[in-house]
Amino acid sequence: MITPTKGIAPDRCLLAVGAQALLQLDEPRTVSQTWARLKAWRREHHHYSPVSFGWFVLSLDVLYGIGAVELHDDLLVVRNADAASLEC
Amino acid sequence: MSADDSRFKEIAFQGGLNLLLADKTEASTSTDSRNSAGKSSLVELVHFLLGASGSTRNPFTKRALRSITFGLDLDWPDVTETLKVRRSGARPAFVTLQPDVTAPDPDSLFALETQGQVEVAIEQWNHLIEQKLFGLRDDHPGVSGRTLLSYLARRVSAHGFNEAGRTFSRQPAADATTNLAYLLGLDWQLADGYRQLAARDATRKQLRKAVNDPVWGQIVGSTADLRGQIALAEAQVERLQGQVAAFQVVPEYEHLKDQADELSRRIKQLSQDDVIEQYNLDELQQAVIETVDVDTQYLQPAYRELGIVLSDQVRRRFQEVEAFHHSIVRNRRRFLNEEISELTARLAERRTERARLGEEQAQLLRQLDEGGALEALTSLQQALAREQAALGALRHRYDAAQTLESSSRQITAKRIQLQQAVETDLDEREQQTSEATLLFSRFAQALYGPREAFLAIQAGRESLTITPRIDSDNSRGIGNMVIFCFDLTLAVLAHRHGRGPDFLIHDSHLYDGVDDRQLKAALQLAADVTREENMQYIATLNTDDLAKATRLGFDAEPYALQTILTDAPTGGLFGFRY
Numbered sequence: 301m302i303t304p305t306k307g308i309a310p311d312r313c314l315l316a317v318g319a320q321a322l323l324q325l326d327e328p329r330t331v332s333q334t335w336a337r338l339k340a341w342r343r344e345h346h347h348y349s350p351v352s353f354g355w356f357v358l359s360l361d362v363l364y365g366i367g368a369v370e371l372h373d374d375l376l377v378v379r380n381a382d383a384a385s386l387e388c
Numbered sequence: 389m390s391a392d393d394s395r396f397k398e399i400a401f402q403g404g405l406n407l408l409l410a411d412k413t414e415a416s417t418s419t420d421s422r423n424s425a426g427k428s429s430l431v432e433l434v435h436f437l438l439g440a441s442g443s444t445r446n447p448f449t450k451r452a453l454r455s456i457t458f459g460l461d462l463d464w465p466d467v468t469e470t471l472k473v474r475r476s477g478a479r480p481a482f483v484t485l486q487p488d489v490t491a492p493d494p495d496s497l498f499a500l501e502t503q504g505q506v507e508v509a510i511e512q513w514n515h516l517i518e519q520k521l522f523g524l525r526d527d528h529p530g531v532s533g534r535t536l537l538s539y540l541a542r543r544v545s546a547h548g549f550n551e552a553g554r555t556f557s558r559q560p561a562a563d564a565t566t567n568l569a570y571l572l573g574l575d576w577q578l579a580d581g582y583r584q585l586a587a588r589d590a591t592r593k594q595l596r597k598a599v600n601d602p603v604w605g606q607i608v609g610s611t612a613d614l615r616g617q618i619a620l621a622e623a624q625v626e627r628l629q630g631q632v633a634a635f636q637v638v639p640e641y642e643h644l645k646d647q648a649d650e651l652s653r654r655i656k657q658l659s660q661d662d663v664i665e666q667y668n669l670d671e672l673q674q675a676v677i678e679t680v681d682v683d684t685q686y687l688q689p690a691y692r693e694l695g696i697v698l699s700d701q702v703r704r705r706f707q708e709v710e711a712f713h714h715s716i717v718r719n720r721r722r723f724l725n726e727e728i729s730e731l732t733a734r735l736a737e738r739r740t741e742r743a744r745l746g747e748e749q750a751q752l753l754r755q756l757d758e759g760g761a762l763e764a765l766t767s768l769q770q771a772l773a774r775e776q777a778a779l780g781a782l783r784h785r786y787d788a789a790q791t792l793e794s795s796s797r798q799i800t801a802k803r804i805q806l807q808q809a810v811e812t813d814l815d816e817r818e819q820q821t822s823e824a825t826l827l828f829s830r831f832a833q834a835l836y837g838p839r840e841a842f843l844a845i846q847a848g849r850e851s852l853t854i855t856p857r858i859d860s861d862n863s864r865g866i867g868n869m870v871i872f873c874f875d876l877t878l879a880v881l882a883h884r885h886g887r888g889p890d891f892l893i894h895d896s897h898l899y900d901g902v903d904d905r906q907l908k909a910a911l912q913l914a915a916d917v918t919r920e921e922n923m924q925y926i927a928t929l930n931t932d933d934l935a936k937a938t939r940l941g942f943d944a945e946p947y948a949l950q951t952i953l954t955d956a957p958t959g960g961l962f963g964f965r966y
Contacts, residue, residue, distance in 0.1 A: 301686075302693045314690065315697075331720045332675075332727075353675065357716055358690050364712045365694050367703035371712060374719050 302362060311347045318359035320347075322368065328375040331360075389433065390459040395963025397426075397951045405915040405947040406926045409934060410896075413956045425953040426961025427896050427928035428544045433458060433961075434893060437473050438537055439514040442480020449477040453962065463890075464489055465520050472505075473513075483513045490516065521889040522570075522882075530566040530580030539571060539878055541893035542871075549897055552856050552867075552874040562586045562851040569852060571882045573820040574845070575813050579852040581806045585799055586850065592795050599792065611793060614786040621779040628772040635768060641761030648752040655745050658738050669731045676724045687713055803849060810847035821845050824881055831873040832858050834913045835906050836866075843877070865901040872898060872910055880921050891924040899933055908937040915947060 304310040311317075317338075324337040335356055342351065360376070363369045370377050389399045399408065410425045429447070432440075436448045437460040447453060454477030464471035467489060474484040486505035490512065508516075518524040518533035538555035542548030546556035554564050562583040570576040599610070691706050704712075814821060825843045832841030840859040845852070856874040860866050875892055882888025899907055914925040938944055953959055 301690055302697045330723060331716055332723055335720075353720075354686065357713060357720075358686055360716060361687060361690060361709050361713050362694055365691060365704050365709045366698055366701045371715060371719075374723075 301358075309349045311342075312349045312351060312355075314355070314359040314362045317351055317356060318363045318368070321356065321359055322363065322378060325369065325376055325378045328372065328377045330375060334376055389430075390461075391456050391962075392459075393456045393963065395958065396456070396458075397953065397961050397963060399430075399949060399951045401924060401926060401949070403922070403924055404918045405911065406924065406949055407911075407934065407944060407947045408926065408928045408949050408951065408953065409931050410928065410953040410955070411931045413954045413959065425955055425959065427953065429961050430926075430928055431541050431543055431893055431895050432545065434460070434541050435537065435543065437475055437483070439483070439510055439517055439534065442477070442510060446477070446480070448475075449480050452964075454478045456962075481510055482507050483510060485513070489520075523886045523888075524570075528576075530563070530583045531570045531576055532567070535563070535567045536571060536882075536888065539567065539875060540882075540888065540891065542875070542895065542898075544895050544897050549868065549871060549895075552871045553854055560586060560851075561853070565852040565854055568854050568878070571878045571888060572824050572845075572854065573881060573885055573887065574817060574852070575810075578806070578810050578813055581802075581809075582848075582851040585802055585806065588795070589799050592792065592799065595792050596796075599789075611786060611789045614782060614789055618779065618782050618786060621775060621782055625772065625775045625779055628768065628775055632765070632768050632772055635765050636758065637762055637765055641756070644752055644756055648749055648756065651745050651749040651752065655742055655749065658742050658745070662735060662738055665731050665735060669728060669735070672724050672728050672731065676721060676728070807847045807849060810852055814845060814847060824877055827880060828856060828873055828877045831876055831913060831917075832870075835869055835873065835909045836860070841873075843874075865903055865906065868898050868900065868902055869906055869910065876914065876917060876925075879923065880917060883921060883923055890922065891926065893926045894928075896928045896930060896933065899927075899929065904936040904940060907933065908940040908942045911937055911942055911944075911947075 301308060302314045304313045304316075320341060321334060321338050324334050324341060329337070335353060338351075338356060342348075360369060364371075367379055370379055389401070390396065391398075408427065408430060410427055432447060436446065437458060440446060442449055444450075448458070457474050457476035460473045461470040462473065467487060469487065471489060472484075472486040474486075475482070484505055484507050488506040490506055490508055514533055517537070518528070522533050522536050524531060524533065535555060538546070538548065542555060548555050550557055553561070553568065560583070562579075562585075566576050566579045566583050568574075569579040687710060688706075691709055694702055821843070824845075828843045829841040832839065836858060840857075842857055844855040844857055846855075847853075856870050856877075858866060858870050858873070872894065875894070879888060879892040883890050899910075902910070911927070914927070917923070918925045934944055934948075953961055958964060
């Protein structure tokens with residue numbers, strides 16, 4: 301699921317989707333905006349394998365789990381890796 | 389009479405009878421001829437100097453003679469010295485007069501300024517001749533000095549000896565008699581009525597012909613056609629007038645139009661926005677369903693896998709991740725719902741906006757439809773003016789056509805009226821007519837003895853007819869003598885009453901075929917009459933013709949001019965043959 305498996309294509313695995321979602325978060329954005337941008341990005345880069353909103357939220361969960369993003373005032377914010385390690 | 393060419397035979401005329409003779413020289417052979425010695429040219433030259441047109445047909449403008457300036461010295465009323473007239477074929481449009489007799493004011497208290505010479509246009513010279521020699525006043529339609537002069541100096545070249553009443557062969561009777569009437573002291577203006585009627589009739593006939601022509605007929609047309617066309621045009625004018633009257637000018641028409649355009653643009657834009665947002669709304673609603681559907685069943689296995697794959701990286705506990713997940717989904721749903729209600733509100737708002745704009749636009753369009761701009765009114769008025777002008781033209785044509793159709797009757801009626809008037813006038817002018825008739829019959833009897841000879845002056849249908857008659861058979865010789873008597877009568881009467889100059893010129897052609905006795909009698913008569921009347925009679929003759937008269941006892945000695953033309957190459961009037 302997180303990494304590619306037999307049933308999950310490399311461009312659909314949560315890490316890949318999460319990485320793509322991070323690409324959209326060059327600034328704090330709303331969930332919907334991030335989701336819209338991600339879909340556009342995937343179309344542009346010819347990733348046609350289906351990614352549902354639920355799957356997108358799962359990838360965000362993964363990112364949150366590893367401390368890569370946080371939700372601040374309803375906006376998704378990328379967390380600096382150094383800042384994340386400092387916080388722990 | 390003179391010329392600046394030394395070969396020209398200068399001629400000095402005297403009072404009374406003058407005979408210019410053409411002789412045979414002793415050296416002449418049987419093939420020489422006195423024809424073209426210059427006898428007829430004398431008459432032509434008199435005409436040239438007294439204002440004949442200088443057209444290219446005139447022999448004096450031809451190459452042989454154009455370099456010569458001819459001159460005539462004549463007595464002129466109001467001046468004591470003789471008037472010197474000079475004209476050359478090189479400058480045929482002008483004559484030189486010395487002294488200057490063109491004084492502008494004939495009533496001037498001072499004597500005419502008689503110094504120096506003046507060059508006048510030929511038209512002015514003719515005008516002067518008409519005024520001074522023929523006593524014509526300013527306006528005299530139908531009578532011209534040139535025609536009058538042609539009776540006193542008939543031209544062979546114009547076939548002036550064919551008929552007593554005409555000075556050239558195809559002269560219209562009405563033209564000729566108007567001038568004759570003037571010389572005889574009849575009412576020339578009445579006689580001129582014939583000429584005007586003839587002119588009108590000629591015009592009418594031409595027009596009649598034109599109307600009958602299929603193409604040209606359209607220019608005037610028949611009254612019946614025109615009446616119909618006028619009715620149509622009137623209706624059209626009336627319709628346009630009604631439109632102009634009912635027209636409402638909408639102020640700021642252009643502005644309103646721009647507004648309407650702007651409104652329709654906005655309405656269009658609103659519809660486009662609607663389409664887009666409706667699409668968005670559908671998307672959002674779809675997304676809401678998606679969000680609802682997402683369950684959390686994947687979360688746990690995902691988190692478990694996270695522990696396996698990235699165990700050292702996991703910083704959050706499952707509960708935290710779960711809370712994050714729910715807050716995202718809730719957030720998302722709240723956001724979507726807000727978005728949806730916002731969109732729905734916007735769509736509703738837009739609907740009302742569109743309805744309002746539509747109403748506004750309809751109102752504007754109604755306003756624009758009912759009235760028009762100022763330009764529209766102007767163009768409507770222009771169309772009206774055009775139609776009115778066309779109607780006016782049609783009415784003119786109708787008048788013309790009507791005149792044309794009725795003019796034939798009018799002309800006939802006028803003719804009868806005129807004939808009556810002339811007849812009455814002739815009755816009342818018995819003195820003048822009898823003076824002329826008596827004079828003519830006296831001359832005729834001097835030539836032919838006690839024969840019936842008279843002037844028949846009649847009010848004809850087409851013209852006043854003035855016919856000299858000598859009771860005899862119609863021989864050529866007698867015909868010529870009729871002309872002689874007639875011309876003499878004209879000249880004497882005109883001179884007596886101040887309507888003509890004091891000279892009469894006859895070419896030798898007049899005496900062709902005249903019996904010796906009549907020739908003698910005619911010359912004698914001319915000598916006597918001119919002496920009595922203080923006039924001048926100039927005739928050109930061949931010497932042998934004169935010899936016939938002298939044999940019968942006519943003494944030509946006092947009358948023959950010093951200058952004698954001969955058949956020698958240098959013996960002609962101009963001194964050379966051309």
